[in-house]
Amino acid sequence: MEKFSSHTGVGVPLRRSNVDTDQIIPAVYLKRVTRDGFEDGLFSAWRNDSDFVLNNPAYAAGSVLVAGPDFGTGSSREHAVWALQNYGFKAVISSRFADIFRSNSGKAGLLAAQVDEKVVQRLWDLLEDSPGATITVDLESRTVRAGEGADAIEDSLDIDDYTRWRLLEGLDDVGITLSHAEDITAYEATRPSWKPATIHA
């Protein structure tokens, strides 16, 4: 996984709450067996609408998505994270993320930055008043910054310490866990014999 410390990019205001993973990428796009090429399916239904934010050229090169609460609800499909990344997004800002989406983001290297709902509102206003404006998400200092002068926005972003550390270091979870293989073996020795198995010797 690539290291993530700070990113500055064009912000995209998505004024919607409850953006479920079926909206991020519908099931018909999940049939690929690779981790790439999912950008075609990103928000596919909404992209048919010429008024949809990503169809505005000012936001087309966006890399920081700013969405309403309960982003990423529904299906566990990690394809939702890959679709955002394949399109070019490095971070999503919301006031509340669904658990599985947040976890998938952390594993795949997309920053799910949780901020106060008022910050989301201010970012939306800024991005709509100044299409193409950039947002900085700084994982090192746990801050979100955008705008200049009197209207400048600077606030904290919330992320758990462990995920932050893994993103900063670009670490692979499986590798970390396998360094504790002895603990797993010791645990396995304590499991009761009546626990079910799918394959019988």
Added chain:
Amino acid sequence: MGKTLSEKVWDEHVVRSHQGEPDLLFIDLHLIHEVTSPQAFDGLRIAGRTVRRPDLTLATEDHNVPTLDWDKPIADPVSRTQVETLRKNAVEFGVRLHSLGDVEQGIVHVVGPQLGLTQPGMTIVCGDSHTSTHGAFGAIAFGIGTSEVEHVLATQTLMQAKPKTMAVTINGSLPPGVTAKDMVLTLITHTGTGGGQGYIVEYRGQAIEELSMEGRMTVCNMSIEWGAKAGLIAPDQITFDYIEGRPEAPKGADWNAAVAHWKTLVTDADAEFDEEIVLDASEMTPFVTWGTNPGQGVPLGGCVPDPAEFADAQDRVAAEKALEYMGLQAGTPMREVKVDTVFVGSCTNGRIEDLRLAAEIIQGHTVDADTRLLVVPGSVRVRMQAESEGLDVIFKEAGAEWRGAGCSMCLGMNPDTLAPGERSASTSNRNFEGRQGKGGRTHLVSIPVAAATAIRGTLSSPADLEA
């Protein structure tokens, strides 16, 4: 202070606990299907890793499989490639797979309990958010992403921060004709789609204890729809009776040892939950959704709500967008909503008890001339059981389509989809925009409402059939 049920199960599975790090949890059962596993197996191959515990892993084909002509090669080449990739991976990594055509094939969350693999006190994961279904047995069960699928394949563990605990206590008894589905839809409208976020939820109280295992699975299945990490129910005699004698259930002395342990899996009297919700089942009625998330619901006797009446600005905007998408007018009685397709099936309501209930209501009636009814058993075993009871004949004589097992129209990855603008009453779990097909409009309903709606062509309950 005592422990809650979920804390007991959690603590029994901690392999390693370290300050400032998530717990490393052992996983008792890893379920796999074709959609969320190919990239995980690729990851193993690239790193030169193996599946640590193939004996705790089970794969089935469900999301892409056709429910017609399932004895022929899958027509859609992309779906076929995905299914064939699972078959190759299962052979290469030594994983047990129940393929299309196998008597044990079906929706992963129907197959696990039916084989007796789902047991109390286990940790169960799958790259599928409806893994919460297995919580009905008193297991901690939750959906994971593909990176985590790879992690479990390689290590049989997961790194997980311990969630908070919540009790959902449902007192009283459900009135006749009101089901577990109505109960959980009522709950989700009460909490909203994010209400359970960060919690493992224990469903308890008289109304929960009175549910069959199928009903308990329906409730736990939809835990994810209000954002809960997992939902579970303390095992009791109903649970033990359901498991006993199933192919993978413990036998003989093992059975006695298992039951002795399972009986300890209850929340201690002095345990404390971080949060509690209390509802009264006796006030519940048939419940249906009007919008585009499972939290946008009303009693069947109610009307499409007016967005202006929502206090919260976000909810107001969401309601406006939902009504536009659903093609509904505020104030329209739900019973006047005309439905094109009724879907009976899915991991929420595709078990034998669901099909029996649907058949009982449909028997002696005919499906409305302008409505199609699709009945899709959750597994091949459910299909065979239904056929041995003659349920298929009841459905077919009424004019319904009797299909093969799989996820089918719940998410439309196979040919079973809604056309743009087509409206369904669906016993599945998600009414998201386009979930059942691009432009399709979904109303989530219970089995009795689905059956009555198929007969009348408008959203209805069995009581309407007598009028």
